[in-house]
Amino acid sequence: MSEPDPVALNPSDLARARELIRAAERVAVLTGAGISAESGIPTFREAQTGHWARFRPEDLASPAAYRRDPEMVWQWYAGRARDVQAAAPNPGHTALAELERRKGEGFLLATQNVDGLHARAGSERLIELHGNLAQARCERCAHVQPWPGEATAPPPCPVCGATLRPNVVWFGEYLPSAALEASQLAFAQADLALVIGTSSLVEPAASLPLLTLRGGGAVTEINPDQTPISALVTLRLAGRASQVLPALLEDYV
Template sequence: MDLAAARQVLQSAAHVAVLTGAGVSAASGIPTFREAQSGHWARFRPEDLASPQAYAHDPDTVWAWYAGRYRDVSAAQPNGGHTWLAELERRKGAGFFLATQNVDGLHARAGSGSLGGRLVELHGNLSQARDEVTGIIHSLPAPADLILPPRSPAGHRMRPHVVWFGEFLPEDALAAAEQAFAEAEVALIIGTSSVVYPAAGLALETLRGGGRVIEINPEATELTPAASLSLRMGAEEGLAALLEGVDELS
């Protein structure tokens, strides 16, 4: 399938599912998980900062790192890739589903999830924390007002609302994503290496259902041989190439 055919099938599709990874936020200056471990944090392994064991051992250090990441993403702005996906949702309405592996919240800030479709943050969100006793999720105050460790309204300590090493994705979010991708006529896989499961398996759900998979990534991935079309571009450039000039997307 070439680019013209990809535009055509996307235009006619009633159900579109999208999976995004770190690449979609690159143009916003958001470092990847491992890139964020620079400077003072370079001496830590990922497991030292993002696992239940690390948090149980040294919650202050873990929270200090996450507070820094929260501050950075709060200062960032959605880029053209986020905007294109919000526009695609506006055109497709209830037939649009976006699952992201990112925890930066930029899709929601661009409007995704509020334009008729659905947004699922598979790995959580840096702007939220979870009561360690009740499990209730709360929004964090602005970075300048954040006191560590944060406490819930009930007075309990809260942990970052993100999925750590050794933890499972939220069952309801994963089930919704699997269903959406199985039903999708077109799946867009954007800015992800397609090696972290179970999210990496979502495209296969679309292929098994007879749908088309369009990948946008600067480098080839494990998904590339199975994709209907692979655009060797960044997320912003690839979405513009795919969606520009399409007068009606539904």
């Protein structure tokens, strides 16, 4: 696989990308699995080894699976919670937390990732569209808490006594509507959208940068691979997030 170095990126593209970032008052960012790959987060499929290899993803990550065998589903997610807790944010995550500090209220980061690494890097104006593997939430009252690492089966909610579940969006479930609407608004109003490390195939998140273009804003895509939106974006930087993002902010003080 090719791994372009940012210094190998077209210098005028890099200069233009820096200019767009500086000039923008409202910046909306969408990230996907690509930004976390270098933090060693296994994908769902990569995590399905040994005992878990014989299951289909929907046998582990659906409301029906949880009703059928809550203890098994809980144990699968306990393993995934350990995976994300063992990983650490990389310079791509850190650069986005820095950009937020510079842009303040005009900034929003929406992520498709469930690894919690943006929050751990310091991002606060953050929407985790698909939830967070390091958290459990109540099925009834929506109480959210850190993953209870000691539990080997779903424990009761400390607030209402109903059952806790992983705080992630499962197959067959909708994204939380408030999170999606806040993201859509931010992208529609953005002067600049950054689309980072996402295949741009999974809806409804994939359409977010199109809202920016429709509103007259610019879109910069950062991805070593071509995606369905590559032909539509204002600017494309073919590189890895952990290298390109720090390079974009280098002389932005």
